[in-house]
Amino acid sequence: MGIAVVCGALASCAAGPQTPSPKPPVTGTPSPAPETGPIVYKSSGHAAMDAWRDDFSARALAAGNDRAIVKSLLENISPITMWLGSQEVEVQTQTAPSDQAEFAKPIWDYLSTPLGNTRITQGQQKLATTSATLAGIEAEYGVDRQALLAIWGMETNFGGFIGRDDAANALANMAVEGRRRSLGESELFALMKILKDGDARRGDLIAGWAGAMGQTQFMPTTYVAHAVDFDGDGRKDVWKSEADALASAANYLARSGYVMGQPWGIEVLTPQGFDFSLADGTERRMAAWTAAGLSPIRGGAFETGGADVAELWLPAGASGPKYLLFKNFNVYKTYNRADSYALAVGLSGDMIAGKGGPVASWPTHLPPLTVADIRDLQTSLNALGYDAGTPDGIAGRRTKTALQNFQKARGFLADGYPTQEMLAAVKAGGPSIN
Structure with a gap:
């Protein structure tokens, strides 16, 4: 046995069992406890939006949605003028289907x-x-x-052009505006699922004014039901x-x-x-x-x-x-x-x-009816007993069918097409068929 080895062995024996050195005390700030209770948001500057957000956020948490996801979607919402303009009539006019x-x-x-x-x-x-x-x-x-x-x-x-709005903000505005609250909230829940499943990232959620997303404009519920990862990169990226x-x-x-x-x-x-x-x-x-x-x-x-x-x-x-x-x-x-x-x-x-x-x-020679004209036509058809539905200024299938029935009963060519001539004829249409 070499001298160095022997000396090393003797030294080890002489030293005996080693007492471990005490660990230094932990310094610094301990990690905060996980947040509980309602999520606290800074004000959006719109009282009705703040009240809706507090209520919806609480319902989302109660339904088991991830707290961080709920907060990420709702913390930066703000009023959009088209949805929440200062005058209710302005909002209704700007978003009326007849204006599309x-x-x-x-x-x-x-x-x-x-x-x-x-x-x-x-x-x-x-x-x-x-x-x-x-x-x-x-x-x-x-x-x-x-x-x-x-x-x-x-x-x-x-x-x-895939839109410039944040999907969560657009849908929150839809919900706050009120007429399509259920739709807006359902779509927000779908956004939560999209993020939870990892199909998209929070920053991906760019949308049009009504919340439709990506190059083929899927609403979030449609995305959840039908979006696919065709390029195989692990994400359903309808944006890029x-x-x-x-x-x-x-x-x-x-x-x-x-x-x-x-x-x-x-x-x-x-x-x-x-x-x-x-x-x-x-x-x-x-x-x-x-x-x-x-x-x-x-x-x-x-x-x-x-x-x-x-x-x-x-x-x-x-x-x-x-x-x-x-x-x-x-x-x-x-x-x-x-x-x-x-x-x-x-x-x-x-x-x-x-x-x-x-x-x-x-037939560009036929002057088209205005929205007001079509409402007038619908009201007059309804008064004569031809069911044109609620007067909304849209000459849809129901209105055209009602007009066509009027034309057949009165001996006109029954094509159901609303013209100035037909508007005048309906308004002068005579007694009800009922």
């Missing part, structure tokens, strides 16, 4: 942007640059690429990932009943003396429409991809373009209930795919 473009404009004016050269050219460029992604989405979800591109263009101009946004829209359309390879609609010719009262919203078999004399305006036979029923729709009356509508048209309306929106999606998708737009001309 798809209801307020003549349909040919509404279509001018989605069918314009700029939008269609951009769509065709996207069709080329995202071809591989779109092919994968078609294979996975069974939704035609032109439909996805059309919706993408309609919603955010192909991701060019084109693949995720388009695949999420495809998933939504597929679950809403979209049928790949079938048309949304076909523009048709009608024969001389055609009974336009058949444009009453009723679906009929294609054999019945053919027997009634309808034919594709571009010639040839009807190519429906297997669809066997359709309804006849006259978006601008008997003197404008006429369409047989199929199931996919109604699927488009799950995005936006306006017929004009679904028509814009269908036509712009066709044009992006290289097909033409409307062949027949729009």
Whole structure:
């Protein structure tokens, strides 16, 4: 044994057991205890908003939502003038459905942007640059690429503008304003789930004024139900990932009943003396429409991809373009209930795919009714016993059906299209039918 080793061993024995040195005392401030009780917020400067937030925050915590998530969504909310302007009438006017473009404009004016050269050219460029992604989405979800591109263009101009509002703040304002409080709160709960599940980060939640998010404008509940991670990065990023946004829209359309390879609609010719009262919203078999004399305006036979029923729709009356509508048209309306929106999606998708737009001309010579005129028409139809619903200034299906019934009873051409002539006739309409 070497000398060094022996000496080391002897020294170890001499030292005996070692007493551990005492640990130095803990210094500094101990970690604070977790917060409990109601979350305390700084004032938003709006008393009604503060009161709503305290109540909603307490309900969110009681429902088991994560405290940090609830606080992150609500701590910086502030009044938005469009929702909570100083005068109630101003808020109601600015957010009235009749002020939205798809209801307020003549349909040919509404279509001018989605069918314009700029939008269609951009769509065709996207069709080329995202071809591989779109092919994968078609294979996975069974939704035609032109439909996805059309919706993408309609919603955010192909991701060019996804909104500038914070989703939580927009939805909080909706809830405080009151008329859609239940909707606003339901969507806020969905935001909490999105953050809890890790599908998005707090800073991602950019939205439009009504809380719709991302390149294809999903409300939070729609996101929870239908958003997908198509690019495989672990997040459902409908804001920055084109693949995720388009695949999420495809998933939504597929679950809403979209049928790949079938048309949304076909523009048709009608024969001389055609009974336009058949444009009453009723679906009929294609054999019945053919027997009634309808034919594709571009010639040839009807190519429906297997669809066997359709309804006849006259978006601008008997003197404008006429369409047989199929199931996919109604699927488009799950995005936006306006017929004009679904028509814009269908036509712009066709044009992006290289097909033409409307062949027949729009009746631009007919001066459109104002919102006030349409309310007057609805009130007068109701007074005569033709149910046009609540006078809201929107010439929707119910109003057009009521007008069509009036026209049939009074011997007019029954196309249901509201014109100045029809307004005058209804106001002078005579006794009630009841």
